[in-house]
Amino acid sequence: MQKRHPWLVGLGLLSMVGWLLLPAKAFAGLSFGKLVPNLNFAFGNTIDSLYSIIFWIVTILFIGTEGAIVLFIILYRKRDGHKAHYSHGNKFAELTWTLIPMAILVWLAIFQQSTWAFIRADMPPASESNLVQVFAEQFAWNFRYAGPDGKFGTPDDIMTINQLHVQVGKKTVAHISAKDVIHSFFIPYARIKQDAVPGMLNRIWFEIDKIPCWDLKAQQMVFFSPDEIKEKKVALDGFAFKADNVDITGVKKYHYDPLPDTKTAPILYEGKIEDRPIEEAEYVQHPIEIACAQLCGLGHYRMVGYVVVDTPETYDRWMQQAIQNKLRSGESKWTDIWDKYYPQYNTAE
């Protein structure tokens, strides 16, 4: 038979026990929702709390089962005078550990149906939401708003590339498709993800309830509720966002610097937008990212888009400027397909 190597076995056991403690520690510092805070109060919190419910169920099972393994290895280790107990099973134990997990799993599945339906099946009515068309291509995000006439596919449509404007606290419905390959429209801060599939219209909705800004003093991102932002001086322009590489691992240091030779900037303060001296700015309006979550080709890793979360005032300001300037970025590149091959998408509810 095998020779025994007590020190090696001991080391192995130690590592198993250490392993049991590691996830607990890691989770404590970096739990779900802390890495990327949720800004979508309509259902993002529900997703996060579902995660926690499952997390606690799973953690109990994890500690119970892994603990049993370690315990049994110690209690029932091979040693002189100890003999294995001959047994083919135990009906009671078997029934218990079949029926209880079954109940938990079925409960979990049923419990979530309504959340899933709320997120995916119940679209908010048009009167309560802004509608935007999203058309993904290698490697950019195209957006279209209906413009003053409220209809898509007309000359007053507004189009942007890689920049989506949404109004804080108001629902946005996105109608999503793609031009060339499958992409996936992912806004981590809003807990939404939807594949953009060529030849197919996918619909989702979300709502962002906090306004991301950049704190110029601390040089980091902060989030304000519509009430909180009233007391802050937030520059809407006049600054440039910079990223400096720190080392070869690609870690970066971000900061906003004033644009050269800029004396004044439009600043939002107490619900009004006025040009003020640039030194007065405490914060800069800062977008959150849209990621592409579906492999779409060699530029997949740099297919970043941005969501600018606006207060009602800044949203109006942007919309008026866009209408005046007839903003139609990237038009001919994609609207042809959308309007010609899928005109029904323009009137889809």
Added chain:
Amino acid sequence: MTEHAAHAEEIHPEPKDFFHKYVWSYDHKVISKQYLFTAFFFLIVGGLLAMLIRWQLAYPFQPVPVLGSLLHGHLFFDDSGAITPEGYLQLTTMHGSIMIFFVMIPMLVAVFGNYLIPLQIGARDVAFPLLNALSYWLYLPAGILAFSSFFLAKGAAEAGWTGYPPLSDVSSSTPGSGSGQIFWLLSVFLVGFSSILGGVNFLTTIVKMRAPGMTWDRLPLVTWSQLITAVFQALATPVLGSAMALMFMDKVFHTSFFIPSGLQNSDDQLVGGGGLVGNAGGGGHPLLWQHIFWFYSHPAVYILILPGMGLASELIATFSRKPIFAYKPMVGSMATIMGLGFIVWGHHMFVSGMSPAMGMGFMMTTMLIALPSGVKVFNWLGTLHRGSIHLTVPMLHGLSFLSMFIIGGLSGIFMAATPVDIYIHDTYYIIAHFHYVVFGGSVFAVFGGLYYWFPKMWGRKMNDKLGYLHWFLTFVTFNCTFFPMHLLGEGGQMRRLATSTGYEYLQPMQDINVFISVSAFILGASQIIFLFNYFYSIVKGPKAEANPWNAITLEWTIPSPAPYHNFDKIPTVYRGPYEYSGEEAEKVGRDWIAQDEKLPA
């Protein structure tokens, strides 16, 4: 002696020349070893690809040491020896495809199935030895095809192991979707065909060729797991073949199975089948592929775990010196997994645009499929309970399988919950999940199996000290590599991204990426210990006896290495495969009694 000769004729005579003995062999044991060495080769290739992936993720677009300076300007490298974005996609695509189709499925099914099924059921070979040889000789060219695609002008396939169209289908959408993708389709088609042949063969063998007395409730769980896997292979793999064939037609004959109307390329031209400009055929649907592909590939993930469950059951029972706890539920749960395994594929498509109502149904079935896996875990724990646990090298791997499979199964529950999956789909959470089941589960089971049956396969023993060292390093660095990936997933880091450092919200996690990469490099290097131990022991290991582990199943009743005709006389089976420490064993004065051993009157 006359009987031996008679049976020998029935199967196939022992060849004398090198070619028929080692190359075009009908012997299931030789074919098993052919598969083993080929799979080792692909394991090394796939492992090196993984090292390159991890280099790029920790040190994005920095020149790769050694390999980069040797191969700069070729394969995945630019002139400075750094990995290019398209090179990165080739690496991930081919790492996944090679590991699944050319390493793990062959290891689990072809290596262990071939070697163990006839020995454990008391047969002289499989039912169709020629078909068996053909399986290997389809697998090898498929592997060569996959491997050679790296050297094509525009490189290997880049659309991921899941090959979603239109990216894979339209050749202009990415460099690898030209001939690289066609090579990929052909090689997966061929290896799938090989797998179907294997499945049909094993199914027939186990149903028809069991020795007298080898009733269904005396069948070792390894063989049971192979039987159920074979059903998956025979029924699901043809569907994979059809997916490959349809896309092949799209690419070569310009049909449009997966190409919708109005599809454009990056130059804003309308494209049809194969990316042909102006051929605005259209009318196809990209999701059609996903349904067909996952209808196979979800069962495929069970092809990747069921045999591992079988191997682990064997190890855990033998080294607890106890019968497996609840044998019939163990078989029943595998059968349940098979049944449910055919109706959960939609859980890979929750955010694809599939109807939300379907999402609800698939969530239900997916939650349910976690149940039989849970039952198995509890039964393994029941087996350990009040056993006499021998912490041998194979047993440590069996226990690692158990403890890591638990983690992989539990993370599956998060993903089965559709609302949660919206966030974690296509992130590193998924990568963490399936590496815990496939690496933490199946790879540990395979290592355990290779250590455990080494004496039978080669007639020699592996070195224990190196075995413990290899296990320890692998277990620790595996967890350091893959556990933090759950955190990356929670932070929203997408998979298949050449670097995450372009995203502001992913920046805080780059240090975790570096930690993972360093762990992965140690994990990779530790495998050299195993390969050295394995090959050195084949030549120089101490001679092994017939039954070094005091095990019960039939393969341990014959000499080591197993002789050409397996059994001189076909054995008669009197009892179950796990009769450790029972009354019958006591009667013969041991804690075990072989399946074909007659009790003294």
